[in-house]
Amino acid sequence: MIGKAVITIAAALALATPALAQDRPAAAKLSLTRLDCGTVRxxxxxxxxDTExxxxxxxxxxxxCYLIRHGDQLMLWDLGLPTALKxxxxxTxxxxxxxxxTSLVEQLAELGIKPEEIDVVGVSHFHFDHIGQxxxxxxxxxxxxxxxWDWLIDSGRPAWVNPQPFTHWIGGGGAVEPVERDKDIFGDGRVMMxxxxxxxxxxHVLLVRLAxxxxxxxxxxxxxxQENYDSEGVPEFNTDRAQTLASFDRFKGLAKNLGATVIIQHEPRDVAKLPPFPKAAE
Known part of the structure; x- marks a missing residue:
């Protein structure tokens, strides 16, 4: 009797599985395109x-800077140098x-994208070469x-922290989500701050899991x-040395365990790790 019941349950599960699979939505197509946001000499x-x-x-x-297409949603990661430097x-x-x-707006136009079609902007941090546009x-x-974000909205912030590019969001004109720890941007684990x-x-850094x-x-x-990465060097202008080294430990651990391609955003030798514009990695 027990045997017959087990067989019946197994048969029911086998019949249900295809239906469940059909109900599961297909994963949104994901791609990553590198954009040129300038050069720093x-x-x-x-x-x-800080060790000379x-x-x-x-x-x-x-x-x-980077364009992420997630289905029909568009995200920019880091916004580069200001166009005033064009x-x-x-x-010396x-x-x-x-x-x-060339500007981000100009490059996006080559891809047929208007500024108002960008759904999400994510910034790694508030330095001028990452938020200029x-x-x-x-x-x-x-x-x-x-x-x-807390520093940007604090009237007692250090003098070298410039809130001006964030004025629209600070004033309530745009939606903003301050990220406390990690953030799954699209809810499927494939684009993570x-x-x-x-x-x-x-x-923050960005993890993009391409198919x-x-x-x-x-x-x-x-x-x-690259040499800075290999030696876990700490710039003299970083805000916390111990946190920097702990973050290196996490970053390199993730890179190793995931078998991830590491893109050092300021490293000219890493540009070729992604397809040349306007092509995208998928």
Whole structure:
């Protein structure tokens, strides 16, 4: 009798399984496109080491921004240098200077995308080379680390923290979600903002799980170039050394365990890890 009951239950489950599979919605198509958001010429590379690792050195760093297509939703990760720097010449004054060749709006137009069609903007942190073109996307919902957001809205914030690009969101003109720890942006685990403080109080990186290429980790400013990544170097302007090193531990652990492609956003040698614009990784 028990045997017959087990067979009956098994048969019922077998018949139900195809129906359940049909009811499950297909995963949204996901892709990742790199956009050119400028170049920073670092005149004093030693600024990127609090242990004086790069005396007398200089280097050009890329500024990467990224378009994520998740089904019919569009997200930008990091918003690059301000367009006021378009065509600017490099100079030797100060630690660094910067230039922009083309704007985000111009590049998106080549893909047939209007600024108002961007649903989500996520920023790794509030430094000028990651939020410069944020005001061009006022219709988008903003995701930013909560501790960075707290500094931006605090009248007692440090003088070097510039809230101006965030004015629209600070004033209530746009939707904003301060991210306390990790955030699953689209609710399916495939686009994750991950809490990696230290460079700034609320610094985050982005994990994108592509079907073909596999997991991709976009570094924000966890590291700025390969040698900096390999040595777990801490820039002298980071807000917390211990947090930076702990975040390196988490970042590298994730990269190893997931078999992820690491994209150091400022590293020119990492540009080729993704297809050239306007192609996308999928």
């Amino acid at each position: 670092v005149n004093r590379l030693n600024a990127f080491s 690792a790069y005396p007398g050195q200089s280097r050009d760093l890329t500024v990467g 065509g600017a010449a490099f100079n 004054d100060g630690d660094m200077s910067a230039t922009v060749r 944020l005001p061009d996307f006022p219709a988008a919902k903003l995701y930013i680390g909560k501790r960075d 991950l809490d990696m403080p230290g460079h700034t109080p609320g610094h 073909g290429m596999g997991p991709v980790l976009l570094s924000g400013d966890q590291a700025h170039f």
